[in-house]
Amino acid sequence: MVDAKGRNMKCLTFFLMLPESVKSKSSKSSKKGNASGSSKLPPVCYEIITLRGKKKKKMAADIFSTKKPASSTPVQQYQQQNLNNNNTIQNCNWQGLYSTIRERNSVMFNNELMADVHFVVGQTGRTQRLPGHRYVLAVGSSVFHAMFYGELAENQDEIHIPDVEPAAFLAMLKYIYCDEIDLSADTVLATLYAAKKYIVPHLARACVNFLETSLSAKNACVLLSQSCLFEEPELTQRCWEVIDAQAELALRSEGFCDIDAQTLESILQRETLNAKEIVVFEAALSWAEAECQRQELTSSTDNKRKVLGKAMYLIRIPTMALDDFANGAAQSGVLTLNETNDIFLWYTAAKKPELQFVSQPRKGLTPQRCHRFQSCAYRSNQWRYRGRCDSIQFAVDKRVFIAGFGLYGSSCGSAEYSAKIELKRQGVLLGQNLSKYFSDGSSNTFPVWFEYPVQIEPDTFYTASVVLDGNELSYFGQEGMTEVQCGKVTFQFQCSSDSTNGTGVQGGQIPELIFYA
Numbered sequence: 001m002v003d004a005k006g007r008n009m010k011c012l013t014f015f016l017m018l019p020e021s022v023k024s025k026s027s028k029s030s031k032k033g034n035a036s037g038s039s040k041l042p043p044v045c046y047e048i049i050t051l052r053g054k055k056k057k058k059m060a061a062d063i064f065s066t067k068k069p070a071s072s073t074p075v076q077q078y079q080q081q082n083l084n085n086n087n088t089i090q091n092c093n094w095q096g097l098y099s100t101i102r103e104r105n106s107v108m109f110n111n112e113l114m115a116d117v118h119f120v121v122g123q124t125g126r127t128q129r130l131p132g133h134r135y136v137l138a139v140g141s142s143v144f145h146a147m148f149y150g151e152l153a154e155n156q157d158e159i160h161i162p163d164v165e166p167a168a169f170l171a172m173l174k175y176i177y178c179d180e181i182d183l184s185a186d187t188v189l190a191t192l193y194a195a196k197k198y199i200v201p202h203l204a205r206a207c208v209n210f211l212e213t214s215l216s217a218k219n220a221c222v223l224l225s226q227s228c229l230f231e232e233p234e235l236t237q238r239c240w241e242v243i244d245a246q247a248e249l250a251l252r253s254e255g256f257c258d259i260d261a262q263t264l265e266s267i268l269q270r271e272t273l274n275a276k277e278i279v280v281f282e283a284a285l286s287w288a289e290a291e292c293q294r295q296e297l298t299s300s301t302d303n304k305r306k307v308l309g310k311a312m313y314l315i316r317i318p319t320m321a322l323d324d325f326a327n328g329a330a331q332s333g334v335l336t337l338n339e340t341n342d343i344f345l346w347y348t349a350a351k352k353p354e355l356q357f358v359s360q361p362r363k364g365l366t367p368q369r370c371h372r373f374q375s376c377a378y379r380s381n382q383w384r385y386r387g388r389c390d391s392i393q394f395a396v397d398k399r400v401f402i403a404g405f406g407l408y409g410s411s412c413g414s415a416e417y418s419a420k421i422e423l424k425r426q427g428v429l430l431g432q433n434l435s436k437y438f439s440d441g442s443s444n445t446f447p448v449w450f451e452y453p454v455q456i457e458p459d460t461f462y463t464a465s466v467v468l469d470g471n472e473l474s475y476f477g478q479e480g481m482t483e484v485q486c487g488k489v490t491f492q493f494q495c496s497s498d499s500t501n502g503t504g505v506q507g508g509q510i511p512e513l514i515f516y517a
Contacts, residue, residue, distance in 0.1 A: 102179055108133055109177035110170065117148070120160045121169045128166035129158075130173070140176030143198040164197065165190040172200060181206045185214060189226055196230055208235050215242055216455060217249035221256045225263040238399075243267065244365055245401035245453050245516040247275035251283035257290035261311065268314035274365045274453070274516070277316050278324035284308060284315055285332065301333035308334070318346050318359040367403055369445075370486045370513040372493055372505075373477030376443050378411035383476040383502075383509065385417075385468040390503035391496040392510050395461045398489050398517065402431075402456055404449035405464060406512025409439020410472040417470040419448045424463040430454050443475050445512050453516060463496050464510055478507040489517050 098104045108114070115131035122128055137144035147154055161169065168190035174182055181203060183191060192207035194200075211223055215238055224239035243250045250256065251267075259267075264287055267273070268280065288304035297303045305312065317329050325347070330340050342353045372392075405421055417439065422432045431454040437446045448466075456462060468474075482505055484491045491513065495504045503509045 105136065106178040106180075108136060109174055116157075118158045119169065120158060121164055121166045123162055126166075127162075130166070130169065132173070136177060141198045141200055164194045167191075168194045172198065172203060175200065175203045183207060183210045188214075192226075192230060208232055211235060212238050215239065217242055217246040217452075218253045219255050220246075220250050221253065221259050221263070221267065224267075225259045228263065240270075241399070242455070244270070244272045244274055246455065247273040248279045249452050251275060251279055256283055257287050259287070261291075261309075265311045265314060268311055271363050272365055273362050275362075276324070277320045277362075278328050281315050281317065281320070281329050281332075284311065285334065288334075305334045313356045314358065316358045316360070316362065318343055318355060318357055319361040322347050365516045367514050368486055368489075368517060369406060370484050370489075370491045370515065371406075371445075371511060372480055372484055372491070372513075373507070373511050374479035374481065376408065376475045376477050376511070378443075378473060378475045383408075383474045385470055385474070385501065387467060387469055388501035389465055389467050389498055390501045390509035391463055391465040391499035392503060392505070392508070393461045393463050393494045393496045394513065395459060395492045396456055396489055397458050399458060400456045400489055401453035401516040402450070402462075402464075402513060403453045403516060404433075404447050404514045405466060405510055406445035406447055406514055407437070407466060407468070408443070408475040408477070408509060408511060409437070409446050410441055410470065411443075411475045412472045413441045415439055415441075415470055415472040417468050417474075419469075420467045421448055421450065422463075422465045423450070423454050424465070425460065430462075439474075447514055449514075456515075461494065463498055464513065465496070465498055466510055468509070474509075476508055477511045480504070480506045480508075486515075487517065489515075 094107065095104055098107070110130060112131045114133060116134050117132045117137075119130045119132060120127050121130055134144075134148040138148050139145075146152070147159075165187070167187045171182055171187060171191045172194045174180055183206065188207050188210050192204055192211070195204035195207060211227075212235060215223060220239045220242040224236060224243065227233075227235040227239055264284070268284065273280065285304060288308050289299045291307040292299045292303050295307065297307070312334070317325065317335075320329065325343065329335060330343070335343075339356075342355055343357070346352050346355060346359070402423060407417075407419060409415065409417065415438075416436060418434070418436050420432070420434045423430045431450045431452070433448070433450050435448055437448055439446055480493070482493055484493070493505050499508070501509070
């Protein structure tokens with residue numbers, strides 16, 4: 001072929017497919033032509049042709065190997081530019097900088113180059129215009145495929161998406177373009193919504209895993225509401241586990257006031273809530289006050305009762321301690337005079353009136369005990385305390401909630417002990433309590449409780465410590481086990497450097513861990 005300037009343009013693909021004999025003739029003729037001053041083979045063609053002697057086929061990544069600098073790769077630099085909406089590609093041969101299709105594809109993320117569709121994402125007044133590429137989006141999402149290439153394909157150049165936050169939409173695009181998952185606590189719920197809407201299941205699963213690992217009493221109620229909305233039963237179950245075990249913390253959290261009415265009712269009617277009923281009542285009033293603000297109502301007692309509706313009767317007021325009722329619920333103003341009188345009669349009268357409120361106490365959770373010693377003993381010269389620390393480290397293979405410790409008592413008759421219990425993770429204090437317990441002289445263990453159960457994550461060692469103060473010698477454990485199976489939970493034990501009173505894996509104090517699972 002000859003171009004406009006008369007230069008001879010050889011077809012490289014055709015040349016490489018010729019037999020060797022023909023190639024040799026062609027090479028000779030080319031050399032003669034060069035000698036006579038005729039057209040030359042372009043340099044780039046010559047460089048590629050010289051590769052014909054190598055029999056082994058190479059991938060693009062092998063031929064164009066790139067050394068990644070210590071600071072950041074070109075792909076990461078382009079991604080950062082794209083996130084900042086600074087997507088000007090200055091290198092005209094940028095494709096040659098990247099060895100894989102994944103890297104080249106990632107350059108297109110949030111990039112105007114070759115963009116054939118735009119998304120206006122977010123609510124009015126807070127929108128962001130984002131570029132997209134139909135082919136890439138259709139490969140990553142069946143919803144985008146139907147949108148661009150299906151029977152009802154949209155030919156619009158600009159698509160408005162008011163129900164997705166821009167940061168969440170960007171996170172989804174980054175996964176589709178770059179095969180990278182970038183989640184944060186602030187955007188994970190919105191990203192999960194986007195992943196569900198556009199059917200990107202692997203991103204949705206990553207969002208759920210992120211939420212499960214960050215689940216705590218502070219956010220359990222909000223996540224419960226969202227997990228029901230997104231139809232994620234596993235996440236829902238994890239939320240219930242936290243809410244049941246740490247009910248008082250969950251009910252007193254700020255997030256509890258943000259849940260919807262349906263989620264409120266499901267929590268209030270929960271049989272396994274591990275909380276005092278006065279705490280449930282106070283939490284319901286806090287939610288009612290927040291709901292009044294959302295509905296732009298004054299926070300009067302009448303309006304609180306109105307927004308609570310039938311949920312009010314899910315609070316088991318007759319099961320409260322009489323003092324809690326008299327000093328709390330009876331004076332709150334949300335109960336009618338007849339309701340207050342009937343409940344007082346319920347507490348005191350032999351013939352109890354009929355109530356609309358549930359009068360049966362909640363079952364709560366049954367605590368389980370992990371006993372780490374096979375036997376116990378006592379000797380004339382030990383076990384003394386005198387304010388020294390007994391400590392042991394433990395780990396579990398499933399999430400549990402430590403409610404307290406079971407401790408030994410006096411081996412010389414009945415006695416009273418003062419106990420300071422602590423639970424730490426890598427030196428950080430997670431829970432503590434100071435209390436007294438009375439031992440009857442038997443070898444039984446006696447429970448000492450934390451104020452609230454402490455959430456324990458799997459595969460991490462925690463330190464359980466107790467400082468006992470008592471004048472009498474006590475029983476102590478022996479024949480300790482390094483691993484104990486309690487139902488579906490496996491506990492592992494190891495010695496702690498915090499122990500200054502002799503407790504270790506083989507013997508000593510802290511014979512039991514009391515937990516919910």
